[in-house]
Amino acid sequence: MSDSERVIIDKIDEDVRTDEKAYFRIDRVWVKQRTDPGKKWSKSKDWEVLERDNSAAVIIYNYESEKIVLTRQFRAPLVNRVDPNNVDPDAFLLEAVAGVIKKTKEEKVDGVTVEIKGETAKQTIIRETMEEVGYVLTEDELEEIGWFYPSPGGSSEQIYLFLAPVCDAQRFGPGGGKVADGEFIERVEMPVEEFFDMVEKKEIHDSKIMFALDALKEHIAGNKYQIARSGISYGFRAASLQTDTRIRLRTGELKNIHNVSIWVNSENTLMEMNQFVGESISSTIRSLGALKGKNNSLEVDLIGNALRKEYYKAEEVVIGTVLTTTSGQLNWFPRHVEKIYHVASVHGQVGQKVTTSQKNIKLSVERVLEKAHRDCASRWNTMQARKIDSILIPTMGTGNGKLAFEDAFTEIIKAVIEFVEANPKTKIKDINLHVYNADDFVRAREIIAGRVRKDTGIPVLKIIPRAKAGD
Numbered sequence: 414m415s416d417s418e419r420v421i422i423d424k425i426d427e428d429v430r431t432d433e434k435a436y437f438r439i440d441r442v443w444v445k446q447r448t449d450p451g452k453k454w455s456k457s458k459d460w461e462v463l464e465r466d467n468s469a470a471v472i473i474y475n476y477e478s479e480k481i482v483l484t485r486q487f488r489a490p491l492v493n494r495v496d497p498n499n500v501d502p503d504a505f506l507l508e509a510v511a512g513v514i515k516k517t518k519e520e521k522v523d524g525v526t527v528e529i530k531g532e533t534a535k536q537t538i539i540r541e542t543m544e545e546v547g548y549v550l551t552e553d554e555l556e557e558i559g560w561f562y563p564s565p566g567g568s569s570e571q572i573y574l575f576l577a578p579v580c581d582a583q584r585f586g587p588g589g590g591k592v593a594d595g596e597f598i599e600r601v602e603m604p605v606e607e608f609f610d611m612v613e614k615k616e617i618h619d620s621k622i623m624f625a626l627d628a629l630k631e632h633i634a635g636n637k638y639q640i641a642r643s644g645i646s647y648g649f650r651a652a653s654l655q656t657d658t659r660i661r662l663r664t665g666e667l668k669n670i671h672n673v674s675i676w677v678n679s680e681n682t683l684m685e686m687n688q689f690v691g692e693s694i695s696s697t698i699r700s701l702g703a704l705k706g707k708n709n710s711l712e713v714d715l716i717g718n719a720l721r722k723e724y725y726k727a728e729e730v731v732i733g734t735v736l737t738t739t740s741g742q743l744n745w746f747p748r749h750v751e752k753i754y755h756v757a758s759v760h761g762q763v764g765q766k767v768t769t770s771q772k773n774i775k776l777s778v779e780r781v782l783e784k785a786h787r788d789c790a791s792r793w794n795t796m797q798a799r800k801i802d803s804i805l806i807p808t809m810g811t812g813n814g815k816l817a818f819e820d821a822f823t824e825i826i827k828a829v830i831e832f833v834e835a836n837p838k839t840k841i842k843d844i845n846l847h848v849y850n851a852d853d854f855v856r857a858r859e860i861i862a863g864r865v866r867k868d869t870g871i872p873v874l875k876i877i878p879r880a881k882a883g884d
Contacts, residue, residue: 438464463568469534470511470574470621471542471555472629474605477580481608481629483622484508484545485599486590507601507611508619511572512541534573546600547586548579549851551858558628563620572621576628582664585851605633656837660829661845662861663805664854667697673845674751674801675788676740677781679809681761682731684724686717694807694847698753702741715741720755730757732773733780751801752788756781758809769814771824777809778828782841786832789840803843808853822848822857 440462445454473482484507491504517531532540535552542548558574590596603611611617612626663670678698680686687695689703689711702716719738727736734757743750758777759769785804794800806825810816829844848857 440464461567463564463570465568465570466513466516467534467571467573468511468513469537469541470509470572470625471538471550471577472509472558472575472622472625473542473546473548473577473579474629474632475580475602476578478602479605480602481605482510482546482548482579483601483603484510484588485601486597503618506619507617507622509574509621509625510538510542510545511621512537512544514573535575538575538577542577543586543588544596545588545590545598547584547588548577549583549585549855550577550579551855553858554578556628556632558625561624574621574625576625576632578632582854656833656839658833658837658839658841659843660833661843662854662857663845663847664850667694667847668701668748670805670845670847671747672749673803673805673843674749675785675804676743676750676753677804677806678753678755679758679777679807680720680755681759681767681813682734682757683761684720684730684736684755684757685761686720689714693812698743701748702739702743702753704742715739716743716753723755732757732760732769733776735780735784737784749799751799754781754784754804756809759814767813769810769816771810771816771820774810774814774816774821775824775828778806778825779832781806782828782832782844785841786836786839794840802840803845804841805845805847807847808849808857811849818848818853818856819860822846822853822860826861 442460442462443457444460445457447454474480475482485505486508488504488506491506514534514537515532518529519526520529521527535555538555539550539552542550554577556576556578558576560571560573562568563570563572588598588600590598608617612623617623667676676698678686678695680695686699687693689696689700691697699714699717703711704713704715706712716738719741720736723736723738724730727734730736736755738753738755740750740753743753756777758773759767760773761767781804785801788794789801806829808818808821808825810821811818814821825846829846833839833844846857848854
């Protein structure tokens with residue numbers, strides 16, 4: 414017989430709690446059951462049911478540091494009831510990031526009823542992850558594991574569980590929860606080996622974590638995501654492209670990016686690098702490449718001097734012109750930059766404002782990639798102990814060029830995809846796209862995912878599966 418023929422709800426008394434300010438609602442439900450349609454119903458049995466809103470939780474795996482990102486916080490129900498003043502250490506529970514899914518509700522604002530829109534489970538995860546551990550997530554990178562009832566004998570709550578791969582570049586805040594709401598949350602980043610050792614020793618007591626263990630093990634053992642071991646990155650590849658070239662989105666300070674052979678410096682047609690003190694790409698490259706003396710004082714402007722020589726040798730510098738110089742001190746450990754490509758992406762005339770366009774940005778990226786393609790395939794490069802095989806391209810045109818980030822980055826990613834499609838066998842292993850800050854990092858991923866504009870012609874890019882560990 415069907416389940417509906419075995420159980421009937423006799424009566425429900427809603428909200429039998431004694432404290433009107435209580436966070437949860439307790440209902441009393443009377444139920445009759447039977448084992449066969451021909452038999453009598455049992456006596457009505459009452460059940461107390463804890464009613465609370467559904468929740469969402471996420472297991473976060475930092476594939477760059479190879480750590481599991483968890484929270485540790487005080488849980489009042491776990492206090493030692495025999496001696497409340499002697500707080501049991503187990504009351505501070507190691508948990509997955511989680512939170513209640515906000516429901517749509519109505520509130521009075523200045524006498525007017527306003528509908529406050531609720532959240533999806535993924536939106537809850539994105540909000541809670543930033544609040545509790547300071548990582549930025551997007552919906553696309555959340556892998557749904559499933560949902561479960563954490564305590565079906567007494568509660569109606571459902572928990573929706575996800576897995577999220579992250580890298581260091583996605584950590585933009587301190588986390589810690591909302592202190593104003595009484596949250597005091599510790600972010601815990603635990604090496605994978607230590608985490609599974611605690612599981613083995615039965616020292617993990619959060620049901621959300623235990624439910625996700627198989628998915629997490631499969632994720633790590635199967636090497637499902639590209640691990641970038643140098644710098645900070647987020648990897649993509651167009652599913653339609655038959656190539657080994659990887660496209661990586663990077664952010665953070667340039668000085669922290671290591672082992673990329675070629676750095677691109679976006680300049681004006683006068684090829685005048687910015688001053689040493691500044692936040693621009695040009696200033697940073699010039700400063701990092703310079704020979705320094707005591708107290709970090711400038712002794713030799715290695716890259717700036719080399720660019721001036723190349724500029725005077727050039728017959729003409731127009732939009733898309735690429736001049737190559739030494740990388741100066743950037744060549745040394747730990748960065749190992751072999752060359753600097755200075756590309757004219759912005760018009761520059763003495764006494765006039767610099768200008769550029771989306772067309773200029775796309776052309777500049779095309780020319781840079783064409784040169785890198787030739788250099789990487791050159792006979793000279795094949796004979797080098799440390800070969801050039803990767804390139805770092807900044808978001809050009811958004812500074813003095815005054816282009817909107819979305820306009821500039823869209824042209825850059827289009828040029829990259831078109832290049833890889835035309836050159837599937839290129840010797841360029843990694844094309845690294847650098848964005849300036851957290852907001853741009855998130856917007857770039859939105860553009861890559863095709864959710865900002867539908868008319869860009871950009872193929873939807875997927876997170877790269879890696880072939881083997883340590884790739």
